Amino acid sequence: MASDLRAQPRQKLSIRVVSTLRAQLLAGEIPPGRKLPTENQLSEQFGVSRTVVREAIATLAADGLVQSRQGAGVFVVNHPTAGLGMLAAEMGSRVSTALNVLEVRLGIEVECAALAALRRNPSQEAVIQEAFFEFERLLRLDQPTGPADFAFHRAIAEATNNPFYVEMLDALGKRTIPCDVTSPWTTELVQSLEYQRSLQLEHHAILSAISAGDTDAARAAMRAHLSRSQARYRTRLHERTAHYAMTTRDDQ
Incomplete structure (x- = not known):
């Protein structure tokens, strides 16, 4: 699966990572207040580069689903749905x-x-x-x-x-x-x-x-x-x- 992902354009990779994480967040699988895995962990999990992971996190942050805290990591924000x-x-x-x-x-x-x-x-x-x-x-x-x-x-x-x-x-x-x-x-x-x-x-x-x-x-x-x-x-x-x-x- 990782090799298939790496063969895709970076933009498409980012969209796939965003889609998966967004579904988990909205389903409550990663509850509000919980810290997301690190960039390295997400990179390994999805088989993508850290750059792709950062782009995905930025998209989720823009949607108000996660928040980056200086020196602490990225945390899940409470969301109505x-x-x-x-x-x-x-x-x-x-x-x-x-x-x-x-x-x-x-x-x-x-x-x-x-x-x-x-x-x-x-x-x-x-x-x-x-x-x-x-x-x-x-x-x-x-x-x-x-x-x-x-x-x-x-x-x-x-x-x-x-x-x-x-x-x-x-x-x-x-x-x-x-x-x-x-x-x-x-x-x-x-x-x-x-x-x-x-x-x-x-x-x-x-x-x-x-x-x-x-x-x-x-x-x-x-x-x-x-x-x-x-x-x-x-x-x-x-x-x-x-x-x-x-x-x-x-x-x-």
Whole structure:
């Protein structure tokens, strides 16, 4: 990974470092008041030069996320959207939280899709498409699709050209995708291939609407996708309850 990063232009490297650190900060993974790793540590972690790290830190400081203290280091500053990520973390892995997250996403991402259809540039559209096909690749390899799923939705938020939409998704962090096999919600209920294939078909409808610049279709496709995710999750909960009832009966 480090060698791949070093092969990229410095500006792009800085953007990648900023994106990763910003997501961690807004999700509360690095809490306010905590000192960031040193330049050398971040350089080693990301496989980039200290110059790239300094550029990334400067960007985060300009966004009001970190603050440099002379002779002490760089510290995380309290940020309004960070509270959302920490709230989700404090609520733990309860099923109710997963459903609440999906409800919040409905309030955010339906309009995200419409704005992406209206405002996206060719580069942003390409990133959405790349995330879509990465989901497909992972699906074919029978690997967790959560990271690609999140990347798809985040790329749509980026295409609105309104940074606050991106901040909201970053604040939710890994809880954005409630039913992925790597998420905190998944216990014995592992996603089936059929389940993930349904997600991908819905992603395709969203992608097609955005690519066509159809704001109404993009809204409808995103609303249908997230609403169906809610319904699928409730179904999985009922299946778990039914399974418990059946095993209890068998034990008697």
